[in-house]
Amino acid sequence: MxxxxxxxxxxxxxxxxxxxxxxxxxxxxxxxxxxxxxxxxxxxxxxxxxxxxxxxxxxxxxxxxxxxxxxxxxxxxxxxxxxxxxxxxxxxxxxxxxxxxxxxxxxxxxxxxxxxxxxxxxxxxxxHPKKIFKNYGCRPGDILILTKQIGTGIVNTAIKAEMASEAAVKEAVTVMASLNKKAKEVVEKYDVSACTDITGFGLLGHCVEMASASEVTFELHVEDIAYLEEAISYAQMGLIPAGAYKNRGYSIDQVDCGTVAEHYVDLLYDPQTSGGLLVSVSPEQAEEMIKDFAEKGMDTKISIIGKVLEKGEKLIHLK
The missing domain is CATH 3.30.1330.10 (PurM-like, N-terminal domain)
Structure with a gap:
């Protein structure tokens, strides 16, 4: 269209x-x-x-x-x-x-x-025209950092089904209502090769988009990714929003899921509302960036979710 x-x-x-x-x-x-x-x-x-x-x-x-x-x-x-x-x-x-x-x-x-x-x-x-973050340009060897936990779509589905706990609701609201202002103030201090925010296409959808535009492959370490506390159990129960299945249909052919459990794939395709920043940065700077996030007093969880590889047969490898 x-x-x-x-x-x-x-x-x-x-x-x-x-x-x-x-x-x-x-x-x-x-x-x-x-x-x-x-x-x-x-x-x-x-x-x-x-x-x-x-x-x-x-x-x-x-x-x-x-x-x-x-x-x-x-x-x-x-x-x-x-x-x-x-x-x-x-x-x-x-x-x-x-x-x-x-x-x-x-x-x-x-x-x-x-x-x-x-x-x-x-x-x-x-x-500044020379300080723009773009969603492409990832370099092989870069580390991938995510500034908010994911799973808001699944928790919102549990809320609609009246199955979400008070703690789960509170965490989801905190994540969705948190500005990416503090995260951006940290990220701009470093030589990031690419950056995007995670929204309706889910983490995997945005990773596919970024990897494709950068002509690289992402290796994502599924259990290292920060999730909302109860999102994993809700995903195991099948409380998956329709948008996650739509997202999967768009790009699953570009993802090597390996032996990763199905509920994790659902979580990675879960459409996010007001998600965090996904940043690609050199390993030399990643450690300092993580320290800066800790000192910033973030209201959300920061996680190193994987790394950038030379372009392979698939755009994403899940481990």
């Missing part, structure tokens, strides 16, 4: 849609480039304020994934007439608080009547 869109060219367009990167980047001056991104979705939690926080954190994430700082945000709202406007007020309050936490300013937005609530942000940010 996107292939039918006209192609645009501008010498100042540094990152467009061609590489499936996280946001568009347009050079304004030799020292300033504009980052532009937009995202919104339907509620994934019952509490409207928390939903607003999560949706805003998710929208802001793409700017951090490109190495930038968000500066201006606009609300995007779909809201049904049958719901109390106070609910919308709580959603917008949650979003506004996350924008403020990011150090950006909220300057209005646009709303339409819709049968189901929807909320997100259009975000503009800035980055």
């Amino acid at each position: 996107l292939g039918k869109l006209p192609k645009f060219h501008d010498d100042n367009l540094l990152v467009g849609i061609e590489t499936s990167d996280d946001a568009a980047i347009y050079k304004v001056t030799e020292d300033i480039a504009l980052i532009q991104t937009v995202d919104f979705f339907t509620p994934i939690v019952d509490d409207p304020y928390t939903f607003g926080q999560i949706a805003a954190a998710n929208s802001l994430s793409d700017v951090y994934a490109m190495g930038g700082e968000p500066k201006i945000a606009l609300n995007i709202v779909g809201f049904p007439n049958c719901l109390d406007p106070a609910v919308l007020g709580e959603i917008l309050a949650g979003g506004a608080d996350k924008v403020k936490e990011a150090g950006a300013v909220l300057v209005g937005g646009h709303s339409v009547q819709d049968d189901e609530p929807k909320y997100g942000l259009c975000v503009s940010g800035f980055v």
